Amino acid sequence: MRNCYRLSVLCLALFFYISTFAQEAIDPSLLTIDRIYNSGDLYPQRMPAVQWMNKGETSILLNPSKDIKGAFDLVSINTANQRSKVLLSAKQLIPKNADQPIAIESFNLSHDETKVLIFNNSKKVWRSNTKGDYWVYDLETSSLKQLGKDLPKSSLMFAKFSTDNKYVAYVSGFNIYTEDYKTGAIKQLTTDGTGAIINGTFDWVYEEEFGCRDGFRWSPKGTDIAFWQLDASNSGTFYMINNTDSIYSQMVPVQYPKVGEEPSACKVGLINSITKEIKWIDLGDQRKNYIPRMQWVDDDYLLIQQINRKQNHLTVWKYQLSNQKLSKIYEEKEKTWVDISYPDITANGWGMHDLELVEDNKSFLRLSENDGWRHIYKIDIATGNKTVLTKGDYDVASIYAVSKTAAFFSASPDNSTERYLYQINLDGKGKATRVTPKGFKGVNSYKVSPNASFAIHSHSNIHRPPTTHLVKLPTHDLVKTFIDNEAYKKKMSELRQPEEEFFKVTTSDGIEVDGHMIKPIDFDPKKKYPVLFYVYGEPWGQIATNTWSGLWEKMLAQQGYFVIRMDNRGTPCLKGSEWRKSIYRKIGVLNSRDQAMAAKEVLKWNFIDADRVAVWGWSGGGSMTLNLLFRYPEIYKTGMAVAAVANQLYYDNVYQERYMGLPAENLEDFIEGSPITYAKKLKGNLLLIHGTGDDNVHYQNAEALINELIKQNKQFDLMIYPNRSHGIYEGENTSRHLRTLLTNYLHEHVPAGGK
Numbered sequence: 001m002r003n004c005y006r007l008s009v010l011c012l013a014l015f016f017y018i019s020t021f022a023q024e025a026i027d028p029s030l031l032t033i034d035r036i037y038n039s040g041d042l043y044p045q046r047m048p049a050v051q052w053m054n055k056g057e058t059s060i061l062l063n064p065s066k067d068i069k070g071a072f073d074l075v076s077i078n079t080a081n082q083r084s085k086v087l088l089s090a091k092q093l094i095p096k097n098a099d100q101p102i103a104i105e106s107f108n109l110s111h112d113e114t115k116v117l118i119f120n121n122s123k124k125v126w127r128s129n130t131k132g133d134y135w136v137y138d139l140e141t142s143s144l145k146q147l148g149k150d151l152p153k154s155s156l157m158f159a160k161f162s163t164d165n166k167y168v169a170y171v172s173g174f175n176i177y178t179e180d181y182k183t184g185a186i187k188q189l190t191t192d193g194t195g196a197i198i199n200g201t202f203d204w205v206y207e208e209e210f211g212c213r214d215g216f217r218w219s220p221k222g223t224d225i226a227f228w229q230l231d232a233s234n235s236g237t238f239y240m241i242n243n244t245d246s247i248y249s250q251m252v253p254v255q256y257p258k259v260g261e262e263p264s265a266c267k268v269g270l271i272n273s274i275t276k277e278i279k280w281i282d283l284g285d286q287r288k289n290y291i292p293r294m295q296w297v298d299d300d301y302l303l304i305q306q307i308n309r310k311q312n313h314l315t316v317w318k319y320q321l322s323n324q325k326l327s328k329i330y331e332e333k334e335k336t337w338v339d340i341s342y343p344d345i346t347a348n349g350w351g352m353h354d355l356e357l358v359e360d361n362k363s364f365l366r367l368s369e370n371d372g373w374r375h376i377y378k379i380d381i382a383t384g385n386k387t388v389l390t391k392g393d394y395d396v397a398s399i400y401a402v403s404k405t406a407a408f409f410s411a412s413p414d415n416s417t418e419r420y421l422y423q424i425n426l427d428g429k430g431k432a433t434r435v436t437p438k439g440f441k442g443v444n445s446y447k448v449s450p451n452a453s454f455a456i457h458s459h460s461n462i463h464r465p466p467t468t469h470l471v472k473l474p475t476h477d478l479v480k481t482f483i484d485n486e487a488y489k490k491k492m493s494e495l496r497q498p499e500e501e502f503f504k505v506t507t508s509d510g511i512e513v514d515g516h517m518i519k520p521i522d523f524d525p526k527k528k529y530p531v532l533f534y535v536y537g538e539p540w541g542q543i544a545t546n547t548w549s550g551l552w553e554k555m556l557a558q559q560g561y562f563v564i565r566m567d568n569r570g571t572p573c574l575k576g577s578e579w580r581k582s583i584y585r586k587i588g589v590l591n592s593r594d595q596a597m598a599a600k601e602v603l604k605w606n607f608i609d610a611d612r613v614a615v616w617g618w619s620g621g622g623s624m625t626l627n628l629l630f631r632y633p634e635i636y637k638t639g640m641a642v643a644a645v646a647n648q649l650y651y652d653n654v655y656q657e658r659y660m661g662l663p664a665e666n667l668e669d670f671i672e673g674s675p676i677t678y679a680k681k682l683k684g685n686l687l688l689i690h691g692t693g694d695d696n697v698h699y700q701n702a703e704a705l706i707n708e709l710i711k712q713n714k715q716f717d718l719m720i721y722p723n724r725s726h727g728i729y730e731g732e733n734t735s736r737h738l739r740t741l742l743t744n745y746l747h748e749h750v751p752a753g754g755k
Contacts, residue, residue: 031555037736047468056449065090110161134159158214162222171200196233209654210292211351231265260663295354311658336584344397346445369577395574401448416573442546460548462500498557507597515566516544518557527754530612531562537591538620560753568594588673592627616640626675633683638749646705686716691724
């Protein structure tokens with residue numbers, strides 16, 4: 001019987017393959033999996049990385065070399081008049097006794113902008129490739145040299161020049177080194193780094209949840225280095241198993257503090273770069289607090305941000321080197337949590353962003369939502385006095401940059417699905433004014449120059465693919481269009497484009513939810529259509545936004561599906577603190593109810609088929625998919641969950657405790673919010689997908705859920721991707737395979753088209 005079932009599935013898959021192939025051959029106006037993931041001809045242009053010089057008067061970017069195929073030149077461009085010249089050619093990057101130039105993965109400049117620091121041969125450390133080799137090209141002497149040549153290959157991290165440009169500091173093997181640029185002499189400043197003791201960088205959870213990677217800072221005068229040291233010796237080690245790269249399995253260890261486990265001890269030290277003497281700053285119990293941010297104010301002062309384990313009490317400390325005095329200058333408390341990073345669709349949230357210093361470094365800016373809305377506050381460093389800059393019933397999404405007189409920030413007071421650039425005076429007088437012109441409806445993001453005179457502006461909406469412009473600030477006058485994607489728009493115009501629109505529904509609980517829908521092509525309101533809900537629903541993502549939609553979703557609409565996204569309470573919508581923080585201790589409960597009740601309203605529409613309802617999501621969206629399928633089987637008939645947290649107690653302590661509290665105090669909330677608790681209620685079709693190399697949401701979640709489903713005698717479908725990480729993209733053809741799997745499963749269990 002099982003073989004007959006497998007044969008029928010294979011026949012069905014073959015049918016879809018043949019029909020898709022025939023469709024592509026006959027009708028080039030329709031999308032297919034192969035066209036999206038294999039042809040490479042349907043991707044919009046993207047802006048290359050840009051570095052600012054001369055405080056923004058010049059920009060630098062990589063351009064393909066005219067002389068050496070496959071290599072790149074560094075080109076400098078006068079920002080105002082856009083005249084360009086080659087700053088550093090590929091020919092100049094050929095080392096002695098070599099035939100080819102070194103590759104450029106990323107680059108930075110020394111403080112005097114006479115030296116280019118080039119990073120390459122990188123290796124992945126958790127989320128990103130932060131370990132590799134560093135080279136320096138000296139623009140004054142026209143010479144190229146490699147740093148840390150005596151250290152292991154591809155082992156250097158976060159190399160940067162001292163402010164006097166005489167030394168370069170970097171991390172290798174969990175220790176901090178300096179190198180005399182002229183002589184090449186290397187000095188090891190810390191010696192206790194082992195992996196359990198981590199100097200100058202961070203453990204897995206600090207990187208994942210606080211955006212912390214680079215863990216040391218040169219002082220402005222270049223004599224001292226402030227650095228983080230983590231003691232992760234008490235962190236539990238989670239072992240992933242690699243079964244495919246050799247005939248015997250290999251263990252892949254990850255330091256990973258699970259919910260309820262003690263955090264790594266963290267402290268801040270100051271190293272004299274000449275004498276190697278280390279002074280530690282006493283910030284209290286190292287295992288009851290996190291130190292996610294630290295920055296220099298001037299040669300004598302450091303600002304240190306410390307937050308307690310529950311992450312509801314932030315303290316900003318000022319440390320004075322000359323007298324070793326530590327003083328508290330700012331505190332912020334919440335009954336729920338205090339944000340260090342601000343998740344937002346215009347970025348500027350995840351990552352290690354310093355506090356913006358203003359008024360000749362006498363004050364800093366801080367986003368706070370103690371009054372119910374997220375506003376910009378100016379904090380006087382000497383007195384701790386606060387001045388609110390933005391006022392009114394709206395949220396600031398993120399701060400982009402500051403000039404001498406104004407702060408530039410992202411907001412959208414009238415429509416949470418969009419983002420625009422605003423400015424506000426630093427003196428606290430006057431109202432915020434919008435900088436983004438009216439013609440750019442949708443989501444706008446900016447990379448502002450250090451002098452706040454220019455910005456690289458990116459824009460898209462559901463009708464307009466991404467464009468990128470260089471604009472002057474604060475007038476927003478166009479200087480240059482980098483990417484207009486006209487060729488891409490022409491290609492897309494040759495396709496049969498489904499209609500997209502936004503909607504709002506009010507649930508039976510009185511909650512108004514924003515939604516975005518893509519309609520089936522040739523939509524007939526007299527027919528009933530299947531619907532696929534794409535969900536996320538946790539505090540780290542908003543998905544129903546006015547941006548260009550993905551091609552896979554457009555393809556499904558072409559095939560006859562409604563594709564709908566909705567944002568429940570707890571997501572980072574610009575709807576006030578109560579909206580975002582009502583989810584505290586209720587992840588899995590409140591957010592899934594909002595989604596289900598909103599879906600009920602959608603199913604009242606005459607053209608939606610309540611018998612053909614599917615839901616899918618990834619990561620937190622995978623957890624949401626499971627919760628919806630298990631808790632509301634009367635609504636959702638089919639679910640596809642990718643890389644889901646099945647048991648909240650299996651996730652990391654920083655994220656889960658921030659939003660859920662401590663298991664020792666409210667364990668029942670973690671159990672209640674976990675999908676595995678309700679697996680016994682499964683009635684519909686479930687496809688569970690996970691990578692065994694997922695260091696973020698461990699494959700352990702899938703196996704625990706599998707065991708529970710077996711125990712409850714619930715049938716389901718399973719796809720495991722060996723050694724793939726949380727993104728499930730590694731290995732040839734993986735992304736295409738995964739999307740084919742999702743598409744075929746949807747077609748099998750939720751037939752397409754209007755009836």
